[in-house]
Amino acid sequence: MSEENNILVKLNNVGLLRNKKWLVKGVSLTVERGQIVTLIGPNGSGKSTTAKIAIGIHKNIEGKVEKFTNKIGYVPQKISIDWTLPLRVNDFMVLTENLSDEAINEALSLTGAEHLKHKSLGNLSGGEFQRVLLARAVSKKPELLVLDEPVQGVDFTGEIALYKLIKEISEKLNCGILLISHDLHTVMSATDFVLCLNGHVCCSGTPKDVAMNNEYKVLFGEQASQTLSIYEHKHDHTHSDDGEIKKN
């Protein structure tokens, strides 16, 4: 039964029909506590749609969604703040839940955004805003984090640091993470389970399984597959230091 209790959200063969077109169809996935599940796929493949189905933004769907938690932190792909609303980072942090000042500071410093606390949201750069969004989602100590392209616009070094942070958060809070990303190689290193979408589930499994999959190769090209094998190769290499078989 304990395994059952670890499941945070379970999608069973879900699909969404809009204007007589299936945005996604036949997607099944589960996110468990402490697990990072990543959705990859080309533009328009239904990654964001799947995430929105999982957290209940899209209603009137086919199939079944079972949610076992209400403590959800969400970083949407696109968010525009209207200039008519004077909003500082500080106000934005407590948007959906009241937090103590310490909790706000802690979350902001976690994502390297503590210096932005009193800045107006409209004056942030894309990368800064992304850090604030992530901090806000994490600050509520959610059980399920849904991150839709969480590091877009963040500089390269920051990107690596934030992915590392996401991994740390999943361990520290023991929360489940549903991650959407374009950066295949960076994401793969921290992911437990990958779903490759293209309107339907094209393939799924561990990062290694997916990289080997022929459909994946067709979708992303040989090169993408190699990106992953490079990663896997590194993995093998560290093993070889322990005296295991050396591979090239």
Place this chain on the structure above:
Amino acid sequence: MFDDFFIRALVAGIGVAFVTGPLGCFVVWRRLSYFGDTLAHSALLGVTMALAFEINIAISIFIISSVIAIILVKLEKNTNLPGDALLGLLAHSALAVGLVVIGFLSFIRFDVMGLLFGDILAVNVDDLIIIWGGGAIILIVLKLIWKPLFASTVNYELAEAEGLNPDRAKAIFTILMAAIIAISIKIVGLLLITGMLIIPTAMARNLSDTPRKMVVYSILGGLLSVLIGLFSSLEFNTPSGPSIIAAALFLFIISLFKIKQTIQLKN
């Protein structure tokens, strides 16, 4: 104390300003000024209903405005027309039907100008009770739905994803809009209610960097507008509603200088 018509008007105006301040902020943030206008236009129909069936004007306006709001939501879902076209359709239809009905009610005499632009002479003690009682209820309800309403104003999907039920908050807010129009019609008149909601808030936006400040300044701006407007209305014998809105405009213009200063400081 409430024997003097002017005291009554002041007390009524102050009560209205306390409520239009915070509601006006949401009207501006959520871009609902034409929605407010539509509800206000439909108030004319409410007034004629009240006269025809001899019920309380505020209650009648509240009911008609709520019905119009519900019709709007249904039309938005079931037609392919853009929101502003639907608003225009409803606003002018309601106004026209209201005026046609007035034509049929020729046996009743009432002051159309007072209805359109507000009439301080007409405020009686019953109106004060409705304004302050209704206003208090509106503010309490707004306080209760503040979190989901504000969060969904910033971003609907965030609010929905994190379990705040923004649709319910939006529906309740719509009812509050109908209610504020119902209680403030005697003070500013139906053509100018949206001005009372928007202009003090616009002034507040120029002076604020946080939502809380914007709400506070918006209330203060509304109060000042009511005071200045009513006193000048008494002094120059001008209609109360336009005087209040003109005062609000005056405050807004002053607030523009503050923006200029801040921009200069930044440079």
